[in-house]
Amino acid sequence: MRAAVYQGGQRFSIDELPTPSPEPGQVLIKVNMCAICGTDVHAFLYDIAPPGTVLGHEYCGVIVEVGSEITRWKVGDRVIGGGGEPPAGSEPAVRAEPRFNYRTMGFPEGSIRGYAEYIAMDEWQPLAVPDGVPDEAAAMCEPSAVAVHAVRKSRVRVGDSVGVIGAGPIGLLVAQVARAAGASKVMISEPTPGRKAAAMSIGCDAVFDPTEQDVEREMVAMTNGLGPDVVFDCAGIKGTLDQAFNIVRRAGEVVLVAVPWEEMPVRAVDWMARETEFKASWGSLPSEWPVALNMMAKGQLSMASLILEQSYVPLEGIQAAFEALVKPSSQVQMVVRL
Numbered sequence: 001m002r003a004a005v006y007q008g009g010q011r012f013s014i015d016e017l018p019t020p021s022p023e024p025g026q027v028l029i030k031v032n033m034c035a036i037c038g039t040d041v042h043a044f045l046y047d048i049a050p051p052g053t054v055l056g057h058e059y060c061g062v063i064v065e066v067g068s069e070i071t072r073w074k075v076g077d078r079v080i081g082g083g084g085e086p087p088a089g090s091e092p093a094v095r096a097e098p099r100f101n102y103r104t105m106g107f108p109e110g111s112i113r114g115y116a117e118y119i120a121m122d123e124w125q126p127l128a129v130p131d132g133v134p135d136e137a138a139a140m141c142e143p144s145a146v147a148v149h150a151v152r153k154s155r156v157r158v159g160d161s162v163g164v165i166g167a168g169p170i171g172l173l174v175a176q177v178a179r180a181a182g183a184s185k186v187m188i189s190e191p192t193p194g195r196k197a198a199a200m201s202i203g204c205d206a207v208f209d210p211t212e213q214d215v216e217r218e219m220v221a222m223t224n225g226l227g228p229d230v231v232f233d234c235a236g237i238k239g240t241l242d243q244a245f246n247i248v249r250r251a252g253e254v255v256l257v258a259v260p261w262e263e264m265p266v267r268a269v270d271w272m273a274r275e276t277e278f279k280a281s282w283g284s285l286p287s288e289w290p291v292a293l294n295m296m297a298k299g300q301l302s303m304a305s306l307i308l309e310q311s312y313v314p315l316e317g318i319q320a321a322f323e324a325l326v327k328p329s330s331q332v333q334m335v336v337r338l
């Protein structure tokens with residue numbers, strides 16, 4: 001099978017690897033498409049994925065072979081590669097390891113994931129894709145579950161105002177989930193034209209460009225001088241966390257959803273006396289993946305503004321796609337089609 005193998009030094013090669021065959025209790029999935037996640041781009045940019053790794057964890061495919069002892073799945077079932085509830089003892093390190101550090105432990109050696117044509121998985125791992133949810137939306141289940149987790153961890157309530165910093169895929173998904181959770185006003189800050197357009201088309205009440213507007217002043221003005229009840233930092237770049245603290249209302253809540261790899265200076269005196277609360281939201285729980293799929297099936301979560309005709313690249317285009325994604329780009333989401 002063909003796979004994009006990370007070689008280190010910001011290089012992928014397209015290699016021929018042995019096609020896995022499912023062991024007893026496993027299924028073999030033919031990957032149809034795999035969305036490129038920001039964490040993969042970080043792994044590339046900071047060169048932290050071990051050489052030999054096949055990245056990609058946002059994928060949709062079809063079961064093409066089942067090992068012995070499989071009753072849950074049959075050939076032809078449409079699935080996403082994750083979201084199943086792990087049996088006791090199989091929890092990922094992020095949940096099981098009390099001192100989990102994403103920077104040093106997040107990219108284990110030897111893993112073969114979605115930038116490959118085939119993946120063998122234990123039968124508990126995949127989830128069935130509901131009828132009516134297209135492949136490209138299903139492939140976005142993992143980042144959608146990240147958004148579901150962030151909003152469920154937050155204190156967003158019906159009628160709240162919400163600020164979102166960054167209209168990348170996670171920001172656009174958090175904005176949609178916050179709306180579905182009852183937020184009456186959703187405002188977003190984003191500098192790049194394609195992402196601003198996506199934020200408009202998912203129905204944000206206001207989209208502010210931080211290169212042209214004072215986002216803090218605009219969001220405070222949109223909330224009668226108070227500031228939004230909850231602000232999600234979905235950018236995680238220098239200055240955005242401090243900006244979130246400055247924007248949020250008195251005794252409001254800031255939720256960090258992005259994974260910031262650089263130091264983020266904060267000047268606490270500007271906001272600490274407003275008794276701001278802070279929360280980090282990491283990844284998602286298996287129980288939140290079906291929530292995301294259900295929201296897609298019900299039309300509460302749309303990928304139409306995130307994934308456009310020009311979003312797709314073939315496996316051979318992965319090197320160029322990653323090189324484009326490390327720069328500020330107008331592309332919202334890129335998807336590898338296998």
Ligand SMILES: [Zn+2]
Pocket residue numbers: 037038039057058142143
């Ligand atoms: Zn992801």
